[in-house]
């Protein structure tokens with residue numbers, strides 16, 4: 001790995017080897033998702049607690065102050081919407097020159113392994129990796145599951161993560177599942193987990209993060225379970241304590257409850 005690529009990746013994965021990324025890219029196919037109707041207002045108090053932000057160039061240019069030092073993981077894939085049943089039919093939507101212009105720390109796309117669009121998304125990954133290696137920009141592959149969320153097992157997720165790493169992805173985002181250590185154990189590169197749909201109880205969110213890390217993930221890239229929480233600042237700060245301070249889910253819940261009294 002070249003110095004520039006390592007340097008960018010080390011801005012995302014922190015010196016303790018862990019990361020709490022904050023995913024707010026949902027609008028690229030969901031439009032004004034609940035909790036992000038007014039992204040500027042929702043995100044401003046939360047940005048200081050994220051190690052990196054995952055978002056689109058539109059949200060970045062419109063809602064994130066250029067003075068921010070939080071590393072940006074730029075989504076460069078899309079061109080589908082929730083209005084049609086074709087979510088895996090993604091392509092690259094951002095010129096790589098624009099990613100450089102935006103001074104991002106990583107670029108990301110979804111791969112849809114096992115779908116009829118597997119080939120096009122894996123070829124797009126390879127294109128990004130060629131570019132990333134040339135310019136020193138790490139590539140995050142997301143093993144997207146579309147509407148099958150919660151239904152994919154360690155065999156499938158292990159396969160998808162390993163294929164992403166074999167194609168050259170520098171880190172991979174996937175979903176937690178039973179026997180998750182099999183996924184992290186064969187992935188070759190750092191794994192972060194997505195949160196998925198909003199989980200009813202806070203302690204279950206902390207448990208998810210805790211279990212994934214115990215089984216080899218370097219951290220989380222959560223979205224809805226932060227920005228759709230009634231107390232998002234308390235949530236992101238308590239999640240940080242699980243990711244970076246090894247707090248138990250119970251300790252994180254206590255922290256969340258205390259912070260909920262004093263944050264908006």
Ligand code: 5RP
Pocket residue numbers: 023024025026054110142144194195196197221222223224225
């Ligand atoms: C979609 C993504 C989204 O960023 C992702 O699903 C993250 O957020 P959440 O925690 O809300 O699932 O990568 O493929």
